[in-house]
Amino acid sequence: MSKRKAYYASKIKRATHMLFYKRHRKPGVKGWELRKALGSDYPKVLKILDDYLKGMDLQVKTVFEEEKQVEKPSLEQLDRARFCITLRGELTPKETKMIGWRIDDLAGLAIAISHIISKRGKAPRKEVEELLRDKLPGWKVGINIDRYIRYGYLTQDESEQLYLDWRTRAEVDQKALVDLLLRSENKVQ
């Protein structure tokens, strides 16, 4: 193995440990932590790791502090961004049960997220609760929204407005979700 290859192999190992194992309350690692551990060429290390993970249907996801995805991020933006490993492809409904999601809770999350997207990223909590109450028992609605907030999918400000949080930005392809919802033919209930 050439010196260069060995250099990157050891960095990839270190990056794998940092990204896969839980280090903080929130999953993933900040860019500046990776820079400290892997050196200033950590974006290149992550790129190689991402290529390697393709075969396993996984990917290295970059979540920027800014709400929008950044096209050509600067080193400073990368340092502030959060990096985590996400599934590259899709889960089947059966698989979601394995990772601890009930169909009701997941449907509620989908509805909350798509409603907030359609309202340009912000919607009053009461409005979202009203939407969920249509198909979920009333006592469950508040608990579910609090759970989505706790998991990092949604966030709420002091005037009870709901926004999309870092986890939705990391895990949900918002454009695909809206497109799919609008294109879907309604099945008979």
Place this chain on the structure above:
Amino acid sequence: MQSKRERERIGREKLQRIIETCKSISDRSLNPFLVDVKENISIAREYLPEWEIPEDLCLDAETIHQIASVIKLQSEWVRHRSTSLYTDPFLLQEKLARMPKEQVVETFLKSWHPTIELEQISLHSLAEAVRYWEGLLPLKERWKEFSSAETERGLATREELVQQRILREKAFSEELDTFWLQLKERVKEKSAEGKILYWDFVGAETYEETVDRAFMTSFLITYGYATLEIHPLEEEIFIKPHEKPETKIGNKQLISIPIAVAVEDWARWKRGELK
């Protein structure tokens, strides 16, 4: 007829108001078309000849900058509406209301890529745990250390309790206020930026005193008398005293920051090796 001074004051207020409106539009993602750009530009133009001092000219420049930001937002808003990401909320609401939840989930799963995260024990941590277990004394031996000899009950005076550090000499709030004043004075002496390095404030002659100061500092921060400024890359922590205790923190998220005050750290600080 308005005096020049009065006119300048009104002009400044108007520009300030424009800046605040523009900022709130971009911060809260409100409809940028709520701002009447033409009107705001004409206000800025109207007052421009009045400005003479650099501060006023800076205010004017800031106003133009904020208006430009709103124009940029307006163009993004139009672009968003013309892209496929724009959805009529009512249309989407209708769609969702008619869909069975199974279909909503099926659709969601096509755009959801959940995070992978593992928690696993390693051989190294197992070995560490075994070593710890081997060194751990049985409970009955450990409890022996804590069993205290029976003593007769009696009355203790306030002075005795203070001596034994069970009670403090002053009320806690009083002590906290004194400590806060001390922080403000130290900041005034040491820096013009209104902050002081954590260890420069907490560090004291003895380790016991240092721990005591760190304990009091944690209360200063928790109760809003001061705040911490952390520079992770430089590994520097500063304490910034507030002029008045801040009880409300608005929409900022509260976080806990553990700071180790170990004997080694204190010794390094004494040698001047720790910031």
